[in-house]
Amino acid sequence: MSAPSSARPTARRHPRVAVVGGGLAGITAALRLADAGCRVTLHEAKPKLGGLTHSFPRDLGDERLWVDNGQHVFLRCCTSYRALLDRLGVTGQVTIQDRLDVTVLSGAYVGTGRLRRSGLPAPLHLGAALATYRWLSPLDRLKVVPAALALGRVDRKAPVTDDQSFGDWLARHGQSDRAVEAVWDLIGVATLNAPAARSSLALAATVFQLGLLDEPGAADIGWSDVPLQQLHGDAAAKALADAGVDVRLGAKVVSLDDLDAEAVVVATTAPEAARLAGDVIPDAHPADWADELGSAPIINLHLVYDRTVLDEPFVAAVDSPLQWVFDRTAHAGLRQGQYVAVSISAADQLVDLPVATLRERFVPHVEAVLPRARDAELRDFFVTRERHATFRPAPGSGRLRPATRTTSARVYLAGAWTATGWPATMEGAVRSGEAAADALLETRSPLEVGA
């Protein structure tokens, strides 16, 4: 005979959570928390979701282009970002190369270089491409392989690694200025947003180990086939609504005390997080950590031609300030001619130049890399500038990046600038959102009430 129970049944109540910031980090955290049963409100200061990945319309004659604030690419190894795309139901709106394949053109010489992986296991998969890479001398080709293997062995998690400059490390490993330009910076500047000389060895090792040295398919490049706003912000608005998240747009949070929530994920920019949550970020960080971490700009030059000037989805450039050039025609909805975007990272010297100066300076470089542009009519030229595109990935930046957990069990941090180990990327942002949600759930969910 069982004893009569006098206890009331236990109810499990999930906490009310506020997520501040509707970039990829905030979107990820909000979805993960809602999926775990939390009652989530997401506050975004701007009128749309997506943060640093967004798009805007631009009229050109009787056509309307959808322009991204900056070209974004990802790699096959960006597993968390790709899981977010799946969760948003937009995986069908991106393309990933079957096999890493980058055409590299020169602004000074005729010919085509190619960085293409073979079917061999990593790191041999790039051996053939490097052995025949047109833009390196035979001696540099010989020296680049042992340097790549040595980079694969660097302990990227050791603090001493983060204090070193990638440029110094490359010089110590026999890399000439040409090898730095035509191989290491070709990839590194676009992924780190700084040249090797100004990058942390730990962040560079992360990019090259995870992308190029560990798994053969890891560096296959992916990109969106639709405007970023559609891929991220609009898809997220629907997914969040379906998950029961209360999304408030145009809702800048001024103080965390104003939020009616038991727990908060601060997924803003770093300076804003320092302002909102500075008092609960552990002392190990200097008080001015966000200023010290700083930010680095990216600009995109947008050129619309009356005809096709580029046959490939994208090319990279050496002997040229262009870095990477993307065909945006179909994504943007252009019906006549071709729209190309030139993505220039680490654009400190360019970000404040007037459009006319950039046009005068860069159109000849586009014509040098894409000779068919010389005969084409340039129908439109405009510039997008993101002054605070990423944090500065300088040596020593690792110790300035705060962890997800703060000294308050109520407050968690997310954002590409938190201590993810990744440079400021979409993958880093999504990982930070996952980490914040997981830490919050581990600490606070579900609350037992009514027992």
Ligand SMILES: Cc1cc2nc3c(=O)[nH]c(=O)nc-3n(C[C@H](O)[C@H](O)[C@H](O)COP(=O)(O)OP(=O)(O)OC[C@H]3O[C@@H](n4cnc5c(N)ncnc54)[C@H](O)[C@@H]3O)c2cc1C
């Ligand atoms: C031009 C450009 C090109 C890039 N290229 C690539 C690329 O090719 N590949 C790649 O992986 N990454 C790239 N990145 C980096 C990537 O976009 C970012 O790392 C990522 O989007 C950051 O997401 P986040 O959520 O951490 O931050 P954010 O996108 O900055 O989101 C923070 C959000 O918080 C909101 N907010 C701030 N303060 C408040 C407040 N007080 N109350 C409410 N809301 C607030 C902001 O409005 C913003 O929406 C690029 C970035 C730029 C700008």
